[in-house]
Amino acid sequence: MKDYNAFVEELNVEPFAKESLSGLRFAVKDVLDVKGITASAGNPDWLRTHSPAKSHAPVVQRLLENGATLVGTTITDELMYSLNGENIHYGTPVNPKDHQRIPGGSSSGSAVAVAAKLVDFALGTDTAGSVRIPAAYCGLYGFRPTHNFLSIEGVIPLAPSFDTVGWMTCDTKTLLKVGEVLLQEESSAQAFTRVMVDKDAWALADEESKQALSPVLTTIENCFTQRESIEIADEGLVTWMNAFRTLQGIEVWKSHGEWIETVKPHFGPDIAARFEWASTLKEDESATEQQLKERIQNRLEKLLGDDGLLIIPTVPGKAPLVNMSGEEIEKRRSETIQLSSIAGLAGLPQVTIPVADVEGVPIGLSVIAGPKQDLRLLRWMDQHCDLWEK
Amino acid sequence: MKDYNAFVEELNVEPFAKESLSGLRFAVKDVLDVKGITASAGNPDWLRTHSPAKSHAPVVQRLLENGATLVGTTITDELMYSLNGENIHYGTPVNPKDHQRIPGGSSSGSAVAVAAKLVDFALGTDTAGSVRIPAAYCGLYGFRPTHNFLSIEGVIPLAPSFDTVGWMTCDTKTLLKVGEVLLQEESSAQAFTRVMVDKDAWALADEESKQALSPVLTTIENCFTQRESIEIADEGLVTWMNAFRTLQGIEVWKSHGEWIETVKPHFGPDIAARFEWASTLKEDESATEQQLKERIQNRLEKLLGDDGLLIIPTVPGKAPLVNMSGEEIEKRRSETIQLSSIAGLAGLPQVTIPVADVEGVPIGLSVIAGPKQDLRLLRWMDQHCDLWEK
Numbered sequence: 001m002k003d004y005n006a007f008v009e010e011l012n013v014e015p016f017a018k019e020s021l022s023g024l025r026f027a028v029k030d031v032l033d034v035k036g037i038t039a040s041a042g043n044p045d046w047l048r049t050h051s052p053a054k055s056h057a058p059v060v061q062r063l064l065e066n067g068a069t070l071v072g073t074t075i076t077d078e079l080m081y082s083l084n085g086e087n088i089h090y091g092t093p094v095n096p097k098d099h100q101r102i103p104g105g106s107s108s109g110s111a112v113a114v115a116a117k118l119v120d121f122a123l124g125t126d127t128a129g130s131v132r133i134p135a136a137y138c139g140l141y142g143f144r145p146t147h148n149f150l151s152i153e154g155v156i157p158l159a160p161s162f163d164t165v166g167w168m169t170c171d172t173k174t175l176l177k178v179g180e181v182l183l184q185e186e187s188s189a190q191a192f193t194r195v196m197v198d199k200d201a202w203a204l205a206d207e208e209s210k211q212a213l214s215p216v217l218t219t220i221e222n223c224f225t226q227r228e229s230i231e232i233a234d235e236g237l238v239t240w241m242n243a244f245r246t247l248q249g250i251e252v253w254k255s256h257g258e259w260i261e262t263v264k265p266h267f268g269p270d271i272a273a274r275f276e277w278a279s280t281l282k283e284d285e286s287a288t289e290q291q292l293k294e295r296i297q298n299r300l301e302k303l304l305g306d307d308g309l310l311i312i313p314t315v316p317g318k319a320p321l322v323n324m325s326g327e328e329i330e331k332r333r334s335e336t337i338q339l340s341s342i343a344g345l346a347g348l349p350q351v352t353i354p355v356a357d358v359e360g361v362p363i364g365l366s367v368i369a370g371p372k373q374d375l376r377l378l379r380w381m382d383q384h385c386d387l388w389e390k
Numbered sequence: 391m392k393d394y395n396a397f398v399e400e401l402n403v404e405p406f407a408k409e410s411l412s413g414l415r416f417a418v419k420d421v422l423d424v425k426g427i428t429a430s431a432g433n434p435d436w437l438r439t440h441s442p443a444k445s446h447a448p449v450v451q452r453l454l455e456n457g458a459t460l461v462g463t464t465i466t467d468e469l470m471y472s473l474n475g476e477n478i479h480y481g482t483p484v485n486p487k488d489h490q491r492i493p494g495g496s497s498s499g500s501a502v503a504v505a506a507k508l509v510d511f512a513l514g515t516d517t518a519g520s521v522r523i524p525a526a527y528c529g530l531y532g533f534r535p536t537h538n539f540l541s542i543e544g545v546i547p548l549a550p551s552f553d554t555v556g557w558m559t560c561d562t563k564t565l566l567k568v569g570e571v572l573l574q575e576e577s578s579a580q581a582f583t584r585v586m587v588d589k590d591a592w593a594l595a596d597e598e599s600k601q602a603l604s605p606v607l608t609t610i611e612n613c614f615t616q617r618e619s620i621e622i623a624d625e626g627l628v629t630w631m632n633a634f635r636t637l638q639g640i641e642v643w644k645s646h647g648e649w650i651e652t653v654k655p656h657f658g659p660d661i662a663a664r665f666e667w668a669s670t671l672k673e674d675e676s677a678t679e680q681q682l683k684e685r686i687q688n689r690l691e692k693l694l695g696d697d698g699l700l701i702i703p704t705v706p707g708k709a710p711l712v713n714m715s716g717e718e719i720e721k722r723r724s725e726t727i728q729l730s731s732i733a734g735l736a737g738l739p740q741v742t743i744p745v746a747d748v749e750g751v752p753i754g755l756s757v758i759a760g761p762k763q764d765l766r767l768l769r770w771m772d773q774h775c776d777l778w779e780k
Contacts, residue, residue, distance in 0.1 A: 048428045051441040
């Protein structure tokens with residue numbers, strides 16, 4: 001593989017019409033249906049035991065109808081069940097910002113294709129952070145929409161209650177443009193008037209990241225008259241993370257357990273261990289986690305309304321070096337999911353913004369809005385980009 | 391990939407019964423249907439645009455019913471349209487007899503899996519020599535049956551008028567055993583009584599090969615009272631080869647032209663050039679070649695009957711070094727097809743026998759019999775193996 005090892009396959013699917021996305025080239029994570037092609041989900045056994053797609057996934061179809069050219073499918077972590085971006089079968093896409101560091105995953109190839117400027121934008125999927133995290137590690141804008149706001153038809157599932165299709169770009173204009181094509185307008189208010197900063201989330205960022213992010217955080221806060229420092233998780237973010245992982249794991253095994261038991265696929269060791277763990281979970285013992293999820297949804301919906309924004313760091317720090325030890329991987333995964341499970345459990349839209357770097361390695365600042373405020377959030381970001389772009 | 395890079399995928403398909411092949415492990419070229427698996431034909435675009443097999447190819451099914459265990463699918467040259475055994479997508483299987491030399495193809499992975507003793511036998515396909523040539527280059531027994539004598543259902547086609555399924559082993563016993571399971575008994579005569587040696591074919595072997603093969607050739611000839619040195623090709627073997635390549639090329643494009651034009655697959659340069667050439671051939675201009683083929687079939691059927699054997703060198707010399715120049719590849723391909731087109735055009739069974747080596751690099755001696763004398767040919771070989779095995 002060449003070109004930063006971002007692509008599984010290079011394609012040239014011409015757009016169906018000249019529209020607002022004309023001239024833009026995009027790639028899709030190798031879990032979205034592209035007519036005539038079998039998606040691999042990052043695993044050769046999946047590829048060989050599944051059939052080519054009979055049509056494009058609706059989200060891909062819509063981009064082609066609106067003028068964008070599809071130029072390839074991109075590498076993903078196996079069955080999307082990792083946040084690192086490493087793949088023992090297809091290789092690890094190379095983080096263009098620092099070749100020694102992981103690109104983040106599971107939408108690793110999509111992030112790398114954008115960061116290496118091989119495409120103008122790329123689609124990924126985001127269940128536990130799989131768009132937001134590689135976007136942050138590769139220095140990109142990345143967007144995860146409100147859950148169920150955008151069709152996930154024709155997309156290999158991971159955990160449907162959390163699965164979303166998101167996208168990544170190098171600039172705010174393109175991020176918004178894609179949103180204007182894909183997202184429905186459902187918002188009412190004229191402006192966001194309140195900004196909130198969650199203390200627990202910020203406590204997860206390492207010192208160098210906090211220092212790097214704080215000037216922009218202050219600049220953004222200063223745009224709002226109503227500013228608040230809050231603690232969203234009475235139960236603690238560790239409890240949120242554990243609930244997220246349990247609920248996700250139950251659905252993961254529902255989605256793929258039967259295939260795994262039948263085909264006995266060859267997985268990388270960390271992926272195999274995670275599926276093994278998921279297989280032990282029991283849905284009828286998850287009432288507490290399910291109730292917590294509903295409580296979080298109600299609490300955050302009330303808190304944000306249609307005029308509030310919540311700001312958190314996207315990731316605890318810069319991208320780790322490739323070939324981390326098992327312990328380091330687990331520590332980072334745990335901290336990362338504490339941050340990403342906020343929008344994950346609440347089903348809220350989140351945009352990550354490449355506002356700073358630590359010794360040249362990018363980190364990301366995230367803004368979360370209320371449900372279905374997706375387009376307004378993207379417009380706010382585009383209008384305020386001079387706050388962080390020098 | 392490990393293990394000499396023979397396998398595309400390792401499997402463990404248990405046999406359906408305890409029978410004559412119990413305890414034997416086999417692999418199949420990645421062009422035969424294995425239930426639930428998509429064959430790649432050595433090309434990732436093929437893999438992604440085709441569906442998993444709904445059932446095993448009959449020949450695979452029969453082996454499983456007779457006690458053999460299927461342990462993997464093996465690398466092939468792209469769309470079987472090469473005799474080298476090199477593959478730019480999946481890598482070149484390593485010839486266990488000499489790592490510097492090509493394994494031969496297109497059943498390259500099957501030959502290497504057997505030669506490295508990773509399996510007891512392996513299935514390949516043979517249109518222009520794709521079982522016989524890698525068997526010779528890897529020092530194996532290899533068998534191509536009478537055309538149309540063994541089902542090619544569930545096998546990706548190359549040129550159906552020439553396509554066969556064959557197999558390779560390290561020993562005569564296993565070669566015969568597989569034949570007894572797969573082949574029907576249709577022969578009548580009690581023994582082969584006549585041996586023929588074709589002068590033109592022997593003229594194609596290089597000096598060192600002729601010297602290495604000649605003691606065994608003489609020993610075999612001395613078993614027969616009726617011995618003859620003949621010239622089977624009035625038209626010259628070059629004319630035969632050209633007719634073979636034209637007729638094959640016409641069918642190759644019929645088999646795959648539409649797919650190639652639709653999918654625009656990424657091929658290695660030599661494969662791409664060969665398909666490009668095949669696309670220029672015209673069936674209605676091939677009457678001369680078609681008539682020659684029929685003449686050859688009649689001539690060889692009469693010549694061999696059910697009691698005659700024809701002996702030729704399998705290949706012109708030992709396996710070439712990997713990464714040959716384009717000119718060397720073309721010269722070797724031309725000489726090789728002159729030899730392999732004899733049984734190819736006539737549709738006859740041929741067994742290649744690893745009787746000798748040149749400085750440690752194996753070469754093969756071939757015995758061709760009359761139509762449907764397959765099982766008798768394999769039994770003759772097994773009974774006479776002390777003539778060449780020391």
